[in-house]
Amino acid sequence: MQSSTEDLEAQKTSERPLVLEWERISFSVKNKHILHDVSGRVESGEMLAIMGPSGAGKSTILDVISKRTAATSGSVTVNGDAGADMSSLASYVEQSDALLGVLTVRETIQYAARLSLDPSTPAGDVRARVETVVSELGLTDVVNSRIGNAVQRGISGGQKRRVTIGSSLVTRPRILFLDEPTSGLDSRTSREVLSAIKSLARTHNILVVASIHQPNWETFALFDKLLLLARGKTMFYGPTDRLDVYLGDGLGCPVPQHANPADVALDVFNTDFLASSAQRETHVDEFATRWAEYASTHGLVREKDEHETLGGDYADDREPRLVRRRKGLAHGVARNLHRTAILMERNVLNYSRNLLAYGVRIAMYVGMGVMLATIWVNLAQTSAKVNDRLSVHFFSVAFLGFMSVAGIPAFLEERQVFVRERMNGLYGPGAYVLANSLVTLPYLFVCVVLFAVISYWSIGLNPGADQFFRFVGVLFLAVYVLTPAPQSAVVAAALPIFVASLAIASFLNGFWMSVGGYFIRAVNLPRFWYYWAHFIDYQTYAFDLLVFNDFHGITLGCATLADGSCFCDYPSSLVSAGECALAGDDVLQSLGIRGISFKLYSAILLLIALIYRALLYVVLVFKT
Ligand SMILES: Nc1ncnc2c1ncn2[C@@H]1O[C@H](COP(=O)(O)OP(=O)(O)OP(=O)(O)O)[C@@H](O)[C@H]1O
Structure with a gap:
């Protein structure tokens, strides 16, 4: 050692x-x-x-x-x-x-030191190095103070200057x-x-x-x-x-x-x-x-x-x-993994303290769960409520997608730090994207579970336990495609101006909604949009999966009219068999998604999530 x-x-x-x-x-x-x-x-x-x-x-x-x-x-x-x-x-x-505004002076300089040093450097050496820089730059009095951001006032401008210099000096x-x-x-x-x-x-x-x-x-x-x-x-x-x-x-x-x-x-x-x-x-x-x-x-x-x-x-x-050459590939891989682990640790600290960027968003998921649970409350399992059920699924996917723009300010702050640290050779886009993608997983999972627990049973979606877990799984994948970094981050990384990236990311979200097959059925989309946009739209797969999950295997009651005839809102295969009801699979048939493969669609959704991350990587490689 x-x-x-x-x-x-x-x-x-x-x-x-x-x-x-x-x-x-x-x-x-x-x-x-x-x-x-x-x-x-x-x-x-x-x-x-x-x-x-x-x-x-x-x-x-x-x-x-x-x-x-x-x-x-x-x-x-x-x-x-x-x-x-x-x-x-x-x-x-x-x-x-x-x-990063939520880190303290010591944490900021310490992470810079750890990111630059060989993994085998004893913790005591890192600490000694950090303390030397802190005291030489006159930062001892504020060593445990946070840097500060737009929400929380922190150290002074001159002290920030010294922290930036210290973060470079500590890497020797x-x-x-x-x-x-x-x-x-x-x-x-x-x-x-x-x-x-x-x-x-x-x-x-x-x-x-x-x-x-x-x-x-x-x-x-x-x-x-x-x-x-x-x-x-x-x-x-x-x-x-x-x-x-x-x-x-x-x-x-x-x-x-x-x-x-x-x-x-x-x-x-x-x-x-x-x-x-x-x-x-x-x-x-x-x-x-x-x-x-x-x-x-x-x-x-x-x-x-x-x-x-x-x-x-x-x-x-x-x-x-x-x-550099002598170090070899194995050393390079080990070092990159080590840096990824440090970045993950720093991200956890950043996200857990960044109430505005992350706490508010958890509150938004909870608020949205309560909203759905109380507005779409107790939907009867009838053919008249089919469209209401469909709108629950559309809204869940689309609104969660829209909320990804809330991640842009936090991403832009992170991006600036990334650019500085990358230029200084501390780590590359690969470590950044990997750390970001992994650390957001549990955060998003908690958000989705909260949303699902609050809304699922109250709305009266398919009561099976399997269906509930699949609902959570699909929604998690859909949210993971976009939140908090990817789509908005790809846009923000390419165009790091808050207002412009917000506008473009919002436009993209609106676009995905339009071609996803809910507002206008997929088969009715103009061919130009159908053949490319519909099929690369993550909302297509997420919406179809949620609808399939909800309707497959259930039976919905139809209305008996005054003349005794049966009226269903969708063509029913059960009416001709003498039952005044609509099979959930009949609805799927009408929507053209009866035969979809749950596994295939989930895999496509996961693939889109990975493609977004690959795009983020490429954009960061070329635009920073
Ligand atoms: N990419 C660019 N395109 C056009 N003009 C540029 C570009 N980069 C620098 N300049 C011009 O070159 C000149 C020198 O710019 P530079 O920023 O290097 O000066 P400076 O001495 O650092 O100035 P200051 O002390 O005000 O920061 C300026 O007139 C600036 O407008």
Whole structure:
């Protein structure tokens, strides 16, 4: 046990230092040139700041060097390897804090640690790591407080920022990218946070690149290097302590005594308020040229031979990729299962505490059970009530389907967390979909059982015990097709905007109702809709199964008219035999579902449920 943890630690810390280099990076979108020939280099243990006025291209260069976005031209290499797998080496802290609101600060950081670590890591090591990060980031006082969400106020914005950073730091990435890590933090906290990052970076040899807006002097001084951009061009690149020299000697804008060189530089390079676009462009071009000349004459452009300081020619060092390959398939499968189990545990915690998303929905199922039980109360077993019985089945399936849209807000919150954690290499869409699909099973089962127990006997559906259990089983499968993630989640994953995904998911639910064969009989549907939509509609199978389950084998009484003749609402095979009654199977015959196979239809329903999950997987693979 211990030895494998040591192996992991040894592997993480004793690996040769990394060198991240980007050379002549240019990036354009729709003919808009956002970055022009930007180069730089950082080594393990160093912290590089990317600064510049608003719109300078800081986030864009960070995206490019972290390989989230491909450059239009230029190269990004790690130890000379342009194909290094950044997701296994790096963690990226985005500007926004994607966290699960119901978890506490400790739980959030602890799950990030557990998801990133080898399964054999002793729990004590995980705890120690978490406590170190918590105390270094000044989160000790709020360690047991919940993050908070729209319903429940939690920790402050600045504390959330630190939790997000902590969730990355605790995984001990070899490279840490931070996009505006200090936004929302006061100057003292900014300094403390960056100082903690620096200390961890030094101790664990982490290479840090951070875009930063307007650091105060002490915060600025924590960085080893600076890349200063304006309108996508390099204004300065080199050790931070050379900035004031360059401003004075190179540009003739000396930094006044006690002034912060970062402030002076941002002032000088901010061209936003010049009158014309041409003026702005000329100004920046002039600065870029002055910098290029100064850098080459003062030796501030780092050349390849400096790589030797890291222990020789690293062109042959393909360590990151080799490490990944050596692990093998069995290790990969075991690790993914381990991560799935951790995600399931976190989901259980999330769902059980998320009263709005999940508690309210249980209440909705109970409320719907009570509604059906009291409105469709005690339906007589007569032919006149056949349509009322059919509507119970239609309504159960359709309404439960509609309620799946209630899962969209919770899914969108989860999706953001998933995107962040996936980008940071903690787990993939497979583990996420599997954990989500498994954890929802008992939750949905409880919901359906509650609904069935409340309504089934009160409505007076087929009294057999087998029929009751089948009713629960079919409804469970139908609800499982859609709730809480799949259909709405597929839509929300593809289009992660609440209002838009709500509208599309609601439209889809309405569509499935229309082609399911209740409002308009399947045989009467226009052929275009019948041949595809009707057959892929989960409501078709769920409705047919519920109706079959209810009507098969029962007899319904018909009305005796004043003239003594018998009237049944559906063609009856029993009347001709002298009985004024309607066989349930006659109703099934009229609906065209007498011969259906219970097993086949259930299997199709299950298949549709699995297809939705496969679709969710595919959408998450390509859209996140
Ligand atoms: N995908 C894109 N399509 C069009 N324009 C883009 C795109 N990405 C970035 N830009 C533009 O490129 C410029 C640089 O954007 P970027 O977000 O990198 O700047 P920034 O320095 O991080 O700004 P801020 O400090 O305000 O966050 C901006 O003018 C932005 O509008």
